[in-house]
């Protein structure tokens with residue numbers, strides 16, 4: 001878009017024209033402001049200069065957000081907290097004691113934002129690492145819209161960066177040496193958030209697909225769970241029934257399809273991108289539904305995943321290492337809708 005024509009003056013481009021002697025020039029930031037030295041100087045050329053200044057201001061309004069967007073600066077380096085901080089954060093929001101062996105303090109930014117919430121839901125998108133989200137932003141419009149610089153950070157998975165170890169951490173605040181969790185059937189060796197809530201007269205739910213961590217570990221220790229659900233859709237339907245009936249103060253969900261697809265095709269594959277789109281659509285359904293029922297929301301993941309190539313050149317996905325791509329996961333939080 002060009003500035004408006006300035007009468008008979010030659011080339012203007014975006015350069016400010018020469019200021020006539022009866023006009024004074026001020027610079028406000030970087031755009032020129034002209035005013036008249038004499039009350040009678042409101043002639044055609046001054047009018048044209050004012051018009052020009054307004055046009056420059058208008059153009060800056062279009063250009064500045066793209067070049068100096070603080071959100072993109074924030075996006076380069078969101079704060080990273082240890083996975084062990086999640087359980088203490090939830091306990092503090094719900095005003096119950098932090099599980100005894102928790103290895104990190106609560107995350108102050110989340111506690112401040114969600115303070116006073118009577119219910120909290122943790123939504124764990126399995127294997128949805130921060131690097132994978134960065135590559136699939138065009139498939140996650142809903143999550144992109146939720147995540148702003150002031151309600152977004154990252155968690156660092158505990159090692160090994162696998163599902164049962166990290167969901168165990170989310171409900172205890174402990175790393176593997178503290179929780180003793182090696183498989184989803186292991187016995188927890190420390191206090192968990194579900195039992196802390198139970199002691200305070202509060203209810204909890206743990207949800208996942210049949211024979212996944214959400215079922216075998218979270219479902220085993222929580223008060224409420226679903227049974228024999230074949231996929232994430234069935235889990236969600238069961239969860240909705242339980243939440244409507246029992247109104248648990250804390251729920252934690254493992255959304256599973258992402259991990260399965262990333263393993264099969266690699267997290268950089270088209271199939272993985274499509275799976276991220278389905279996870280985003282799932283969030284777009286469950287988040288408003290829970291918020292309208294009084295739940296504050298914490299969206300995160302247990303770990304990331306990286307591409308590996310086999311000898312025949314086929315790509316699949318793996319995780320478990322201490323690399324950033326396996327260990328850094330998104331963290332987004334929202335108050336309830338009440």
Ligand SMILES: [Zn+2]
Nearest residue numbers: 127259263319
């Ligand atoms: Zn996996």
